[in-house]
Amino acid sequence: MNHQQRNLLQRLHNAGIKIKIEGERLTYTGPKGALTPELRAALTEWKPSLIYEYNERLGILVYDARLPEEKAEARAAEMLEGGTL
Secondary structure (H helix, E strand, O other), X not given: OOHHHHHHHHHHHHOOOEEEEEOOEEEEEOOOOOOOHHHHHHHHXXXXXXXXXXXXXXXXXXXXXXXXXXXXHHHHHHHHHHOOO
């Protein structure tokens, strides 16, 4: 994950926006109006790489760390939210 992606995740976190990745889908929740046009554009730009990073980390946690898939998904989601993918 690069600096720009971490910065975006931090900005989303600061705005109270949580993102969730399921397969190739990225969804978000947050306060009404929190997703500004600037944040929406950045999220659209970085969506493919965020999904890739998340799925890559999930695979590492399942296959290399041998975590059960449910625990691996929870850990990858924490890492995504914390910008530490």
